[in-house]
Each structure stands twice: as C-alpha cells, then as structure tokens.
C-alpha cells in the first residue's frame with residue numbers, strides 16, 4: 001500500500017510516496033537520496049542508521065516511514081545547519097533548560113566549515129577509520145549530549161535522585177554511546193571527541209545537581 | 214514483508230475497534246520489536262494500527278497516591294521521570310539497563326510489555342518453533358539452550374521473556390489497564406504473562422484487540438528501597454542472562470516487606486514468592502538471603518546449556534538483597550558501577 005508522506009529532512013520539506021513497508025532509513029536513502037544514515041544491521045543492533053527525529057536520537061531502520069509523516073528529521077548531513085550550532089540543546093523533544101552559552105567554549109556556535117562542533121571534534125580526534133559508523137555516531141552523540149543536558153540518568157549513574165545536567169565522565173559516555181558499534185574499533189578516539197564536546201558544554205552550563213525532594 | 218495497511222486511530226476506542234474488527238490487525242507503537250519481526254517474517258499483520266500518537270503519554274499521580282504511566286510513554290522518559298527515580302528506582306534502573314539510548318527513545322511502556330522472546334529459533338523462520346508455528350516443534354530443546362528458562366518451562370517451549378522493565382514492574386506490584394471492545398479491565402501485572410504449557414504461542418492472557426492504556430504502580434515504602442541488577446554477556450546493549458528486581462523494607466532489624474522478581478529465567482517475569490516468604494519477618498542476614506534464594510531455586514530444572522543460570526541467579530539475588538539491606542541500614546548505597554551489571 002502506498003502512502004504520501006511529508007518529512008522535513010535536514011531543514012528541507014520533502015513529500016515522497018512510500019510503500020507502508022518502507023523504513024525511515026530506506027525512505028531517506030532510496031527515495032530521497034539522503035545517503036548519510038547508513039544501513040549496518042537493519043535490526044536495531046548497531047546504530048549506523050541513527051538520525052534525530054524531533055531532536056531525539058532514534059534508529060531509522062526500525063522506524064516505519066509512514067509512521068513519521070510530519071516528522072522533523074536531521075541526519076548527519078544536516079547537523080551543521082542546526083540553529084543552535086550544537087549547544088547540546090538542539091533536542092526540541094527534550095525539556096532541557098534553554099540557555100545562551102556566551103561562547104567562551106571554543107566550539108560553541110556554528111563553525112565556518114559548515115560542520116557541527118561534534119563533527120569537527122570527530123575530525124580533530126580522529127574518531128573514525130572507515131567512517132561507516134560515523135554519521136550514526138555523530139547524530140547519536142548530539143542526541144546524547146542533549147539528553148545529558150536535560151538531566152537524563154544512565155545505567156551507570158550512581159545517584160538517581162540528583163537532577164540537573166548529568167556529569168559525563170568516560171564511564172557515562174561509554175554507556176550512553178553503547179548503542180553505536182564501530183567495526184573498526186575507533187572507540188578510543190570517539191570517546192575523546194565526545195569527551196571534548198561534553199566538557200565544552202559543561203563549561204557553558206555547569207552541572208548544577210540538586211536532590212529531588 | 215507482507216503488504217499491510219496503516220492507520221492512525223483518533224482515540225483509544227478507535228484503536229481497539231480497528232484491531233478488534235480485523236483478525237490480521239496489530240497495534241504498532243515504537244516499532245522496535247514489531248518492525249524487526251515484519252522484516253524477519255516472524256509475523257505478518259495485514260493492518261497496523263499506530264497507537265504511538267495517542268494521548269497516552271502522561272505520567273501522573275492518582276488520587277490514591279499511585280503512579281499512572283501511559284502506554285505510549287517512551288522508555289527513556291519513564292526512566293528519567295523524577296517521581297520514578299525517587300519512588301521506584303528499580304524501574305528506572307531496569308529501563309536504563311535495557312537496549313540503547315536510541316531504542317529507549319522509541320520503545321513504549323505498552324510495547325515493552327508485549328515484546329517477544331529473543332529465542333534464536335523463534336526469530337529464524339527456517340527452524341521449527343511452537344511459539345511461532347504452533348505444533349511445529351521446539352528447536353531449542355536439543356539445540357542452543359544458553360538463553361533458555363530454568364523455571365516454569367514445558368516440553369513445548371523453554372523460551373525466556375526478554376523485558377527488563379516488566380521484571381521491575383512485577384517486583385513493584387504493578388497493574389495493567391486494558392481497554393477492550395467491552396470496556397476497561399485492570400489486571401495485576403503478575404497475571405498478564407503466561408507460562409508456556411502446551412500453548413506457547415500465547416505470551417499473555419490479553420485478547421486480540423485489547424489495548425494497554427496504562428500501567429499503575431502503588432505507592433509503597435519498600436518501592437523506595439528497590440533496585441535492579443542485570444547480568445549479561447557484555448556490559449551494555451545486551452539482553453539479560455539473569456536479572457533481579459527487589460524491593461526491601463527493613464524495620465527494627467527485621468524484614469517488614471520484601472518483593473522480588475527474576476528476569477531471564479522463565480517464560481514470564483518470575484515473581485519469587487518462595488524467597489519472599491522465607492525472608493518476611495526474619496533478620497536480613499547473608500545466610501537468610503542465601504536460604505531464600507535456595508528456596509526459590511529448588512524448583513529450577515536447568516538444561517545442559519543454561520545450568521549456570523541457577524548459581525548465577527542465586528548469587529545475584531543474594532547480592533541485590535545485601536545491597537538493599539546495607540542501604541536500609543544507612544550503609545553502602547547500591548553502586549551502579551560495580552561488576553556484573
């Protein structure tokens with residue numbers, strides 16, 4: 001069965017006609033020619049297809065396109081154009097406190113090269129080898145930083161009752177990024193890139209944990 | 214994949230009517246299990262009724278102090294909710310121990326309860342499986358049994374239920390609100406999932422067309438002293454080999470209230486009533502915890518590949534109770550960073 005849907009993809013409105021069986025990943029790649037999200041496993045097990053929907057990181061391979069009629073989708077290709085330039089609060093779907101970083105973090109705000117600060121950090125830290133997992137990794141990292149800024153805990157968060165932005169040490173970053181596998185094993189440098197970006201954001205908005213009463 | 218129609222119902226009653234009125238119809242929520250199964254050919258509905266946009270996405274306190282969790286609340290939002298973190302830490306911990314950040318942003322409360330087993334033969338349509346094709350046989354028996362059940366299994370199916378969330382909900386005495394063609398009914402979560410018996414194709418007692426609209430958690434002192442511990446083959450992004458959810462209330466040196474559920478050991482989240490009975494009214498000691506675990510696991514019938522689960526479940530249960538008893542004493546907190554998570 002065919003359905004005509006409308007998606008906003010990387011800021012641009014697109015209205016493909018898709019079979020109801022088409023995943024969001026296949027719609028992006030095969031129907032709309034947006035090739036940055038990758039198909040690794042096609043079963044939710046690797047994270048290569050990660051995109052942001054409504055600002056939240058999701059897997060394109062387990063999402064049906066027809067179920068995302070009207071959605072705002074950002075792929076790695078469109079990250080650099082995010083209006084916030086990656087202050088970690090691009091997550092429109094997260095109730096993060098809005099703040100205006102005054103830019104003393106070195107990579108606050110859109111950069112001249114059109115890359116999102118998280119993408120720039122992956123380059124600076126060699127956070128990739130073949131690059132196949134990278135579009136998913138950077139989308140996941142952007143979504144993850146927004147979740148942390150909104151105070152979401154993780155499996156390794158000791159004290160669940162602390163609210164406020166999560167403090168991201170290496171253990172936290174590894175756990176929160178565990179949904180993105182890298183066949184090349186570039187994890188050490190991916191970690192370094194995300195660690196840098198977590199620090200930039202923390203400087204702009206220091207974690208102010210308060211106990212839930 | 215078999216072609217299917219897709220609709221977005223206007224409200225829950227509309228969703229129930231749409232699925233109830235068509236034998237081949239199914240609810241679609243986050244899609245993280247169902248879309249996978251469509252691709253694998255494990256299931257082939259001819260109509261998907263998308264409930265993910267229904268206004269069932271609220272978490273609210275009821276007048277009786279219970280917490281009502283809407284069926285379409287995403288797993289990530291549920292885990293992060295302040296009331297859940299404070300009053301039902303086992304639930305936050307269980308959700309955060311499951312899947313990945315991306316999957317938790319998609320997965321819903323309702324869909325999580327109805328996710329199907331990860332038995333490799335169930336997912337492989339080239340092999341016999343009584344759960345997928347009733348009467349075709351069980352490939353796990355005599356095959357790969359590392360993931361299989363040690364409690365309550367049958368000669369027809371030895372699969373385990375994969376949900377972390379449901380194990381925590383069971384220990385927290387959750388109930389499930391169902392909307393059907395004839396109206397609403399509320400079921401204790403303990404009565405939702407089934408043992409396989411000779412009808413393993415039925416995971417739950419829910420009838421075709423019945424929609425979960427909410428899950429309710431009673432406000433209990435013990436729930437605040439609850440936690441969840443999951444043991445798996447890698448540190449993150451893997452299903453449980455064994456897991457334990459427990460809530461413990463100790464007063465004046467005796468166990469006043471205790472609730473325990475085990476995951477990864479049975480066809481359904483397993484309430485450890487024998488262990489609870491062995492603990493209630495006794496002093497919370499290491500020896501007592503071990504006796505309680507033994508009382509529960511006396512009924513275990515491991516297979517060749519999963520015999521390790523019996524001592525693993527025993528040790529995990531003892532460790533969780535030790536942590537909770539220590540925390541109740543004002544002693545060591547549960548430390549989410551230690552091994553075996």
Ligand SMILES: Cc1cc2nc3c(=O)[nH]c(=O)nc-3n(C[C@H](O)[C@H](O)[C@H](O)COP(=O)(O)OP(=O)(O)OC[C@H]3O[C@@H](n4cnc5c(N)ncnc54)[C@H](O)[C@@H]3O)c2cc1C
Nearest residue numbers: 044242243244245246247311312321323324325327377425
């Ligand atoms: C790679 C991977 C790793 C995972 N790891 C874990 C893990 O470690 N721990 C864990 O617990 N889970 C894990 N999961 C499973 C995941 O938690 C489930 O797939 C998810 O919770 C299902 O929710 P959903 O909303 O996506 O459901 P869907 O896939 O949309 O639906 C699942 C089923 O529920 C039915 N359904 C949905 N909503 C309702 C409702 N309101 N009423 C009645 N029926 C309904 C559907 O008809 C369908 O049969 C993993 C999944 C993947 C892909």
Ligand code: SF4
Nearest residue numbers: 332342351370371372
């Ligand atoms: S254990 Fe159950 S699910 Fe697995 S093959 Fe046997 S019948 Fe199928």
Ligand code: FES
Nearest residue numbers: 040041042047061
């Ligand atoms: S392609 Fe989607 S998770 Fe692997």
Ligand code: FES
Nearest residue numbers: 129131182183184
């Ligand atoms: S860089 Fe090659 S898979 Fe990650």
